[in-house]
Amino acid sequence: MSEFLQHLINMLVLGGTYALLGIGLTLIFGIMNVVNFTHGILYTFGAYIMFIVVHQLGVNFFLALPLAVVAGWLLGAAIELSLLRPLRGSDIDTTMLVMIGAWIAMQSGALWIWGGVAKSVTTPFPEAPLVLGPVSVSWLRLFVLAAAAMLIVVTYLLINRTKLGCAMRATFQDQDTASLMGVNVDLIYTSTFAIGSSLAAAAGALLGPVYVIFPQMGDLAAVKAFAIVILGGLGNITGAVIGGFILALAEELGAGYVSSGYRDAMGFLIIIAVLIFKPTGLFARSERVG
Template identity: 95%
Template sequence: MSEFLQHLINMLVLGGTYALLGIGLTLIFGIMNVVNFTHGVLYTFGAYIMFIVVQQLGLNFFLALPVAVLAGWLLGAAIELTLLRPLRGSDIDTTMLVMIGAWIAMQSGTLWIWGGVAKSVATPFPEAPLVLGPVSVSWLRLFVLAAAAMLILVTYLLINKTSLGRAMRATFQDHDTASLMGVNVDMIYTSTFAIGSSLAAAAGALLGPVYVIFPQMGDLAAVKAFAIVILGGLGNITGAVIGGFILALAEELGAGYVSSGYRDAMGFLIIIAVLIFRPTGLFARAERVG
């Protein structure tokens, strides 16, 4: 029983960051319809910003987090302005190829700047874990869960309760009508991509100190983010959050009770199952086609 409780606690902590990765990608992949291969690199980028600010500049850990989010926002905006804007209206394959190129170039860039050897970031949290009866959890991971929950809430409110969010939803439902209604469509494209990117950077900044930081760390994260988005239904924020927790649960229980060798295969098994039984995702709204 205590093992099961421990798995549940691990699932909560892991799920929070998966959800953060998922909502960032669902904004870009689901709502904007861009197959964003740079999502994992933005995740890596956020982690390296933490490394620069905390380890190299010696500044405060909590200050580094908003810096990483802002840096992710700026890099995302730059990608949208330089790569995606000229390609708007071109077919999905062209965009996909350009994004694959951007992914490879940026990953090689991180390798070139920081080298392949993993870096770690010191945190202000105590080493001794919080012990609750039979289960224990590190303070750092609790903080990560709380920060992820806050970011998810902010994103949810931004999309559903603000005029920017309304303009975003309008733009991606019907680009021309939104434009006729006075929405600055160009600005909406850039900010949506930037927000999605900043969430990926935030996830990397939060998880970098938990694990270690290296140039390829984003690859597996990106694959998981795609799994979460497909699981939750394209463009569905609530779906992405729940999808993140389902993936974490499947990995924890899969590793704990089935076979630890297949832990990272769980995400793919889920994608296959979802595509067979509910191709639009678990939480997709009924959608008009065509």
């Protein structure tokens, strides 16, 4: 029983970060309809910003986090302005190829600047875990879960409760009408991509110190983010959050009770099942198809 409780705690901690990865991508992939292959590298970028700011500039850990988010926002805006804006209106394949190119170029850049050897970030949290009866969890991970939950709520409110969010939704439903209503469409494109990117960077900045930081760290994260978005339904923030927790649960229980060798396969088995039985994702309205 205590083992099961520990798996549930692990699932909560892991699911929070998966959810964060998922909502960033669902904004870009789901709402903007850009197959964003740079999501993983923005995650990596966020983690390296943490490393630079904490270890090379000597800034406090908690101040470094917002800096990484801002850096992710700026890099995202730069990608949108330089690559996506000239391609707006071209077909999804062209954009996808350009994004694959950007991913490879940026990953090679990271390798060139920082080298292939993993780096780690020291944190101000105590090494001794928080023990709650039969289960225990590290303080750093609790902090990551709390920060992820906060970012998810802020993003949800931003999309669903603010004028900017309303303009974003309107723009990607019907650009022309939104533009006639006085929405600055160019600005909405850039800010949506930048917000999605800053969420990826935030996930990297939070998880980099939990794990280790290396140029390819974003690859697996990006694959999982795509899985979560598909699971939750394109463009659905609540769906992405729940999708993140479902993936984490499948991985934890799969590794704990089936076989740890197939841990990463568990999530994808669920995705395949979802795509067969409910191809629009678990939480999307059926009208999104086609």
